[in-house]
Amino acid sequence: MMNIMQHFPVIAVMSLFLGAFLVEIFGRKNKIVRNIITMIFVAISFLCIIALIKPVILDGEVISYWLGNWEPVNGYAIGIGYEVDALNLFFAILVVLTFTLSAIYSLRYMEKDDHLGHYYTLFLMLSGGVLGLVLTGDIFNMYVMVEIMTFAAVALTAFRNYKKGALESAFKYLVIGSVGSGFTLTGICLVYMQCHTLNMAQLSSILANHLTPTTILALALIFIGFGVKSFMVPFHTPAADAYTTAPSSISMVFSGMVNKAGVYGMIRLMFVVFMMMDKTAMQILLAAFGTITMFVGVTMALAQHDFKRLLAFHSISQIGYVLAACGLGTALGVSGGLFHAMNHTLFKGLLFLCAGAVYYATGTTNLDKLGGLSKKMPKTAICFLIGAFSISGLPPFNGFVSKWMIYQAAWSKGVETNNFFYVFVTIVAVVVSVMTLASFIKVTQAVFFGQPSEKCENAKEVPLAMRIPMWIMSALCILVGIFYNFINTNLLTPATNAVFNATNYIDKMMGSGYAAAAGVSETTIEPAALSYWDPILWLILFVIILAAVCIAILTGKRTRGEVLVNKTEAVDGKYATFFGGEKSEHSHVSGSDLFWGFKKNWGGYFKFMQGMHSGDVNDYSLYTVIASAVIIIVIFIFIH
Amino acid sequence: MIIINYIASALLIALGLYAVCTKKNLIKIVIGLGVIDYGINLLIVSAGFNDGGTAPIFTISDLINGVAGNYFVDPVPQALTLTSIVIGACVDAMALVLVIKLFQKYGSLDAGDIRRMRG
Numbered sequence: 001m002m003n004i005m006q007h008f009p010v011i012a013v014m015s016l017f018l019g020a021f022l023v024e025i026f027g028r029k030n031k032i033v034r035n036i037i038t039m040i041f042v043a044i045s046f047l048c049i050i051a052l053i054k055p056v057i058l059d060g061e062v063i064s065y066w067l068g069n070w071e072p073v074n075g076y077a078i079g080i081g082y083e084v085d086a087l088n089l090f091f092a093i094l095v096v097l098t099f100t101l102s103a104i105y106s107l108r109y110m111e112k113d114d115h116l117g118h119y120y121t122l123f124l125m126l127s128g129g130v131l132g133l134v135l136t137g138d139i140f141n142m143y144v145m146v147e148i149m150t151f152a153a154v155a156l157t158a159f160r161n162y163k164k165g166a167l168e169s170a171f172k173y174l175v176i177g178s179v180g181s182g183f184t185l186t187g188i189c190l191v192y193m194q195c196h197t198l199n200m201a202q203l204s205s206i207l208a209n210h211l212t213p214t215t216i217l218a219l220a221l222i223f224i225g226f227g228v229k230s231f232m233v234p235f236h237t238p239a240a241d242a243y244t245t246a247p248s249s250i251s252m253v254f255s256g257m258v259n260k261a262g263v264y265g266m267i268r269l270m271f272v273v274f275m276m277m278d279k280t281a282m283q284i285l286l287a288a289f290g291t292i293t294m295f296v297g298v299t300m301a302l303a304q305h306d307f308k309r310l311l312a313f314h315s316i317s318q319i320g321y322v323l324a325a326c327g328l329g330t331a332l333g334v335s336g337g338l339f340h341a342m343n344h345t346l347f348k349g350l351l352f353l354c355a356g357a358v359y360y361a362t363g364t365t366n367l368d369k370l371g372g373l374s375k376k377m378p379k380t381a382i383c384f385l386i387g388a389f390s391i392s393g394l395p396p397f398n399g400f401v402s403k404w405m406i407y408q409a410a411w412s413k414g415v416e417t418n419n420f421f422y423v424f425v426t427i428v429a430v431v432v433s434v435m436t437l438a439s440f441i442k443v444t445q446a447v448f449f450g451q452p453s454e455k456c457e458n459a460k461e462v463p464l465a466m467r468i469p470m471w472i473m474s475a476l477c478i479l480v481g482i483f484y485n486f487i488n489t490n491l492l493t494p495a496t497n498a499v500f501n502a503t504n505y506i507d508k509m510m511g512s513g514y515a516a517a518a519g520v521s522e523t524t525i526e527p528a529a530l531s532y533w534d535p536i537l538w539l540i541l542f543v544i545i546l547a548a549v550c551i552a553i554l555t556g557k558r559t560r561g562e563v564l565v566n567k568t569e570a571v572d573g574k575y576a577t578f579f580g581g582e583k584s585e586h587s588h589v590s591g592s593d594l595f596w597g598f599k600k601n602w603g604g605y606f607k608f609m610q611g612m613h614s615g616d617v618n619d620y621s622l623y624t625v626i627a628s629a630v631i632i633i634v635i636f637i638f639i640h
Numbered sequence: 641m642i643i644i645n646y647i648a649s650a651l652l653i654a655l656g657l658y659a660v661c662t663k664k665n666l667i668k669i670v671i672g673l674g675v676i677d678y679g680i681n682l683l684i685v686s687a688g689f690n691d692g693g694t695a696p697i698f699t700i701s702d703l704i705n706g707v708a709g710n711y712f713v714d715p716v717p718q719a720l721t722l723t724s725i726v727i728g729a730c731v732d733a734m735a736l737v738l739v740i741k742l743f744q745k746y747g748s749l750d751a752g753d754i755r756r757m758r759g
Contacts, residue, residue, distance in 0.1 A: 073700055140720055147727045151734060158738065165757040167745060171738045172757075175660060175669060178731050182676045185724060186653070186683065192717065193687045241757040303759070615755025617669065621660045 005055055006065050009082045009135045012048035012096070015041045016128030020121045028117035035107055038120045042103045045131065049089070049096045056089045057494050062508035064137065072510055077199030083137030085505050086494035087272070090338060091134045091264045094345045098256035099127040101349065101469040106249040108465040109356055113247075119159060126152035126253060130261045137509060139188050139273070140198045142265065146184060146229060150177040153258055156250045157242040169241035172617050176238045179624055180228025187221030190214050201509035204273045204502050205518035211640075219274050220635040223285075224628045226269065230262025232323055233293040234623040236316045237613060240300070243312030248356025251308060255315040256349040263322055263341055267334075271326075271499045275520075281638030283329040284421060285631070287410075290324025291428050293317065296609065298435045302442070302595060303606050307355050307365040310443060311348070314391060317432060318344045324425055325406045328413045334499050335492045336405030342487075343398040343480065347390035350473035354384040357466055358447060361459040367443065372452030376459040381448045383470040388444060390477045392437035398481035403433055442594045645686035652679030666742065666749045670735040677728035681721050688717030 019041025027034030055061045063084040070079025084092070106123065110116055129149035136142050154177065158170035192198060194214050195206045207215060231239035239259070243251045266286075276282045297317025304310040322344065325337030357380045358373065359365050374381040390397035393404075407426050414422030452459075461467075480487055498505065503522050506515035599606060612619075652675055659672025696715040739749065746754050 074704065140723075144723060144727070147730075151730060154734060154738075158741070161741060161745075167738055167742050168754045169757055171666070171735065171742060171754075174731070174735050174738065175673065178673050178735075179657070179660065179676065181727075182653070182680055185680050189680065189684045189687055189717075189720070192684075192720075196714075198716070244757065610759040613758055615758030617666075617751045617754070618661055618664065621657075621669075625657050625661055 005052065006063050008048040008052055009063065009084050009092075010065055010067070012045045012092075013082075013128055013132040013135060015044040015048070016124045016131060020124035020128065023117055023124065024121045027120065031116070034117055034120055038103060038124065041124065042100055042127070045127070046096045046100045049092045049131075052084060052089055053093070056084055057086050057491065060086070060494065060504075062504050064508050072199075072202075075202075075510060075514065077197055077202045077510065080141050081137040081199055081201070081509055082135050083201065083505065083509055084135055085498045085508075087264075087268065087498035088135055090342075090491060090495040091260060092131060094260055094342055095127070095131050095134055095257040098253055098345055098349055099123075099130075101353075101472060102249045102253050102256070105252070105353055105356070105466055105469045106247075108463045109249050109360060110247060113160065119156070122152045122155050122159070123250070123253075126156060126250075126258070130257045133261045134264055137200050138198050139191065139200050139203065139269075142200075143181065143185055143188055146225075146261070146265075147181055149258060149261060150174075150181060150229075153177075153242070153250075153254065157246045159250070160245070160247055163245050165241065166245040168615075168617075169238065169245045172620055173238040173242045175617055176228060176235065176620055176624055179621060180225050180235065183221045183228070183628060184225025187218040187225060190218035190221065194218070199509065200268070200273050201502075201506045201514075204275065205506050205510070205515055205520055207273060208275050208502075208518060208520050213636075215274075216635060216639050217632070219270075219276060219639070220632040222269050222274075223266070223635070224631050226262050226265035227289065227627075227631070228262070228624065230259050230266060230319055230323065231316055232289050232319065233296045233316070234627045236293065236297070237620040237623065239316055240309060240312045240613070241615075243315060243352075244306060244309040248308070248352050248359060251312070251355070252349040252352040255312075255352060256345040259315070259319055260341055260345060263319065263326075263337075266323070267326055267337075267499060271334075272502045272505065275502070276639070277326075277329045279639060280417075281634070283327050285634055285638075286327030287324045287422070287425055288327075290320045290322070290327050291425050292320070293323060294320030294432045295428055296320075298432045298439065299602075299605070300609055300613065301439050302435065303599065303610060305367050307358065307367055307370070307443065307447060308352070310367070310439065311351050311355055314351075314436060314439065315344070315348050317436065318348065318391065320432075321403065321406055321429065324429065325409060328409050328422070328425075330409055330413055331496055331500065332405065333409035333413065335488070335496045336402055336409045338495050339405060339484075339487070339492055340399075340402035342491075343390065343402045343477075346473055346476050346480065347387045347397075347399060350383060350387035350470060350477060351391065353466070353470045353473065354380055354387060357462040357470070360462050360466065362455045364455055367446040369453060369455045370447045371450050371456060372448070373456050373459060374448040375452060376456060377461050379461055379467060380470070383467075383474050384448065385444065386474040386477055388440040390481070392440050393433045394437075396478070396481045398477050398484070401481055401484040403429070438595060438598075445594055642686055642689060642691070645682055645689075649679045649683035649686065652676070652682065655679075664751045666739045666751060666754070667736075669751065670732060670739060673735060674728065674732050677724065677731065681724050681728070684717045684724060685721045688714030690714070 019037060022037050023034055027037050056063060065082040067080045110119060125148060129145050129152060133142055133145035133149060136145060154170045154174045157173055158166050161167050191203060194212060195203055197203060228235040243254055246254065271277045294317045297313045297320055301310050301313035304313060322337045322341045325333045325340060355365060361377060390399040393399040407429055410422050410426040410429060501522050503515040503520055506520060656672045656676030656679060659675060660669050663669055663672060690711060690713050693711050693713040696712045742754055743749055
């Protein structure tokens with residue numbers, strides 16, 4: 001059985017690329033052929049990854065595959081190896097889940113566009129690139145996959161090039177993305193110069209006891225490269241634009257797996273290959289960038305008027321949580337970070353799908369033009385609420401559990417090390433969570449509640465093929481939140497174990513005893529203790545509150561929410577003194593007015609931040625270069 | 641191991657980054673991206689160079705038995721450079737396509753004019 005299994009990672013990646021070519025050749029004209037080819041190859045890839053769960057995660061094996069059967073000679077890796085351990089597979093599951101659901105959603109969502117053959121080609125290339133990045137065991141192959149991913153992502157950002165700003169977002173993404181990839185490649189070249197190998201397992205055993213100025217520079221450059229790919233502040237600027245202008249099915253893919261690929265690269269290279277995360281300076285660097293990312297993301301989100309741009313900034317903010325948690329460098333922190341990465345894929349994908357549904361039904365994502373959709377599209381509204389509750393961290397949804405893990409990890413790290421910085425991280429994380437909730441109250445009010453606006457008068461519920469992915473995502477959001485213990489022991493603990501113990505990863509690839517000979521130490525990771533809250537009790541409380549609210553609404557006045565202006569016309573003249581001016585037909589409290597006071601008080605900050613997001617590609621590259629310089633200098637000063 | 645190549649590649653990368661950060665013309669930004677790529681390619685190909693080394697044409701058994709000797713040019717960086725050149729060409733082509741479309745849509749190549757997505 002193992003012999004068949006070891007081909008699965010390569011088949012999963014290759015089927016997507018093969019599918020991309022076949023769609024381009026056979027599916028340009030015929031819609032049915034195109035959809036069938038896409039779905040078949042997506043399904044093959046999905047099943048291959050799902051089949052790996054049993055041997056890798058449950059039995060704890062590591063699966064390796066040498067392309068062309070170029071096995072290591074005398075302890076030197078020659079060929080390109082694919083290697084799957086629990087960490088890879090954790091991210092691979094998120095990736096296949098995201099692109100499978102996105103492919104199903106695309107079938108109806110994209111039907112009004114033309115040139116769909118190109119869309120599916122790029123979609124499959126993007127999926128294959130991300131999956132290859134996640135599964136590969138070769139650092140240069142990783143770079144190639146990063147580039148495939150970036151190209152496909154740029155092209156898909158510009159796919160609806162009639163949309164406002166689509167082309168310029170793509171251009172900015174390409175420029176910043178290429179600068180980031182360039183840093184990665186330089187770092188990889190420096191690593192190669194020092195170690196004369198590109199295999200990550202071998203690099204890991206060499207770099208464990210081998211720290212020279214060159215490898216430190218390589219570390220800094222690779223940190224920057226994957227920082228750009230995971231869109232941490234200040235590299236986040238193209239992300240906000242690209243998520244906004246790409247089709248929603250692609251926005252979901254971006255936030256579900258493209259920035260996860262950056263996070264994966266960061267974890268794999270910083271923890272496993274360079275083994276640097278036990279150094280306080282690296283921990284503080286990553287946690288500090290994570291903290292800045294979550295704060296800047298959420299505050300920028302509060303100032304947005306576009307549904308998808310708001311979600312984009314929330315996506316950036318949530319990645320901040322993941323990076324900050326990984327930056328703690330403790331087992332609980334990494335578990336929390338991985339869990340939040342998973343939950344982010346689920347709830348942010350769901351929210352982008354809801355945004356896509358709103359766009360499909362109304363043709364706009366401008367918050368000021370939307371309103372009252374809960375009456376027109378109740379099923380989408382329910383899905384959106386589930387996603388909003390999850391991202392805001394309300395129990396019993398999944399966001400709560402992972403955020404709680406992150407608070408607990410940050411706090412206990414602060415107590416352990418007596419470092420005020422980690423306490424600060426905890427406080428910021430809590431505040432950002434509150435602001436996320438505030439922001440989603442604003443969106444819910446602006447889009448789904450209140451009076452239907454003109455644009456929404458004729459909105460209809462979206463087709464079933466678009467609702468199915470939304471329902472799956474919603475169900476997963478709730479199930480993961482309730483059965484978090486199952487996820488923790490069966491998915492997170494093996495993955496965390498793989499992060500901290502590279503021995504298995506090295507031995508499987510390079511032959512047993514290799515890691516021990518190189519002096520790679522081993523630690524045991526216990527499952528994170530998560531018994532501090534009982535989701536069932538929270539669920540009961542939630543149901544009671546929900547029932548109470550429903551009863552209060554049902555027994556309340558039926559006239560709630562009617563527009564007064566229409567009445568004044570009926571009674572004619574009686575209120576003329578008060579309403580005699582210009583006639584207002586629409587009395588919806590728009591989302592941007594909801595937190596007016598808060599925004600007024602913070603006016604200076606918002607003005608500064610909005611000025612920083614100037615839209616000028618030179619500015620964005622300048623932030624990238626300055627931040628890179630800061631990272632390189634900090635790493636050089638503090639890492640010895 | 642040629643110091644002048646390393647200095648040159650560092651200068652090229654710095655020059656490219658300078659162009660990307662300061663030049664307002666989109667074509668010049670694309671050229672800057674290209675220059676960054678050339679700098680990196682030079683760095684990679686220099687990394688494998690051995691002064692006076694022979695061509696790396698051996699079988700695995702030659703290497704294991706020591707017939708090949710130790711002094712040959714490392715072939716791996718050359719393969720990496722080829723890949724990197726191809727990717728660089730793709731970056732340029734893609735960026736230029738976007739620049740053409742942007743010019744058609746905005747009627748300008750100035751980065752200062754092309755900023756509808758902001759705030």
